[in-house]
Amino acid sequence: MDGVTVIDHPLVQHKLTIMRKKETSTAGFRRLLREISTLLCYEVTRDLELTMETIETPLQEMQSPVLEGKKLVFASILRAGNGLLEGMLELVPSARVSHIGVYRDHETLQAVEYFFKAPDDIAERLIIVVDPMLATGNSAIAAIDKLKERGAHNIRFLCLLAAPEGIESFRKHHPDVPVYTASIDSHLNENGYIVPGLGDAGDRMYGTK
Numbered sequence: 246m247d248g249v250t251v252i253d254h255p256l257v258q259h260k261l262t263i264m265r266k267k268e269t270s271t272a273g274f275r276r277l278l279r280e281i282s283t284l285l286c287y288e289v290t291r292d293l294e295l296t297m298e299t300i301e302t303p304l305q306e307m308q309s310p311v312l313e314g315k316k317l318v319f320a321s322i323l324r325a326g327n328g329l330l331e332g333m334l335e336l337v338p339s340a341r342v343s344h345i346g347v348y349r350d351h352e353t354l355q356a357v358e359y360f361f362k363a364p365d366d367i368a369e370r371l372i373i374v375v376d377p378m379l380a381t382g383n384s385a386i387a388a389i390d391k392l393k394e395r396g397a398h399n400i401r402f403l404c405l406l407a408a409p410e411g412i413e414s415f416r417k418h419h420p421d422v423p424v425y426t427a428s429i430d431s432h433l434n435e436n437g438y439i440v441p442g443l444g445d446a447g448d449r450m451y452g453t454k
């Protein structure tokens with residue numbers, strides 16, 4: 246699918262299978278999410294630009310590659326996005342973090358922003374927006390609308406599972422934002438859950454109902 250990368254690394258697929266199982270405990274789910282997010286982070290950053298820097302090893306001077314440009318921003322869509330942050334920050338500890346809270350107003354059906362924090366200079370940084378589930382796509386679309394309103398234009402979206410319906414809507418609204426996911430599942434059910442999915446990601450990682 247155009248603009249969509251399915252991360253099919255065997256470790257990612259194996260861990261995802263355990264996360265899907267209904268008998269996986271909250272502690273197990275959380276640990277796997279941290280592990281899998283490290284692997285997802287590796288894949289979503291694999292084509293970042295490098296620049297050469299002059300350094301000195303104990304033996305001699307050399308030109309060696311380092312990441313080009315400003316530090317990355319990981320933007321977490323609250324609350325489940327936070328589950329992906331931990332592992333990603335382990336891999337890129339210098340990344341800046343943005344938190345975005347959006348909810349759907351039942352009357353207007355519009356996405357309403359209730360929390361937004363991001364570095365001032367997001368226009369100059371690569372932003373990786375994270376949310377484990379791309380279901381209807383509405384929160385991801387709204388969160389990226391908010392980032393773009395503040396000047397962001399270099400954005401990628403990373404999730405664990407996506408529904409075809411969510412991908413279609415997301416790509417229609419933000420064709421410039423590539424999507425990375427570990428799986429494209431069958432469909433969305435009438436309650437907006439991804440099928441077969443893994444249930445409510447926030448509830449599974451925090452042990453709520």
Ligand code: URA
Pocket residue numbers: 325378380437438439440442443444445446447
């Ligand atoms: N959000 C979830 O946590 N799970 C789904 O299946 C859909 C949206």
